[in-house]
Amino acid sequence: MTDQRDRDAAGRARNARPRDAAGRPLPRGAVGVERVPDDLVLGPQESLDEAQRLLDDGMPFHAHEVLEAAWKAAEPAQRELWRGLAQLAVGLTHLQRGNARGAVALLRRGAEHVGHWRAGWTGSPPADLDLDGLVRHADSLAARVEHEGPAVATPDDLRPRLRV
Template identity: 60%
Template sequence: MDRARRDRDEEGRARNARPRDGLGRPLPYGAAGVERQPEGVVRDPAETLREAQRLLDAGMPFHAHEVFEDAWKAGPEAERELWRGLAQLAVGLTHAARGNTAGGARLLERGADRVAGFTGRPYGLDVPGLVVWARTLAGRVGAAAEPVDAAAEAPRLLG
């Protein structure tokens, strides 16, 4: 089997074909995994937030991060830091749920810093609530040794 060929997309870019679990961790080839998020999907902001919330509620913050990443890459320049910050919040929760609590806390703080720069309620986002959620969770997990339950800790994106 030619793994190099299998793990590249049609343009020749590296794309890891290994299955992943619900927190995005690679599993052995041939293992049953969670369906991956398609890459490069262009959604409007409301669709992005609905899909990301669905994934967060299901305990799949890694997959929600991929949805936010699509928005950050495809969205207007003026909004990229918002979507990037939301992606970092989701990755921070991912790391905290995987047991990398120190890394999770750092990413939650970075994401909070990015989204805090957006005033008002862009697309109905509860920016102040997300910042408080992220900083509170970062404080808790930064001092903890145990992973968190991703679904139980999922934020509410819209207020």
């Protein structure tokens, strides 16, 4: 049996199938939304601008991909922050897809990483991030979803403001 997985030039597994706006893979040959390039490299400001645009467009999965790229490129002192931001976007993706359990887990995990990073950081948050507001939003949303299910989420819940 041969390996049927899509691979990039370095041999890493990559899913080349098109995706819908919620990031779900579509059948080969279907028309999906534009993908975030695997090799995306943006600075912090540009990453946040693009992630906010994608959140505003109702595409938290794609915002997650941008934030994940920023996490992987971040200097060591800021990796936990970017990891937490990417996890918050994954939590929103799970919520958008109706997966309450995944949403609650990732929203809480992301809020924990952002809050932990914030507690050890002195000075203003980078790129005017609203860290306290994002943690409050994620914690509140996770609690509501845990008690009332994913249908409790409003469109605005899926579009948090990343900056002050």
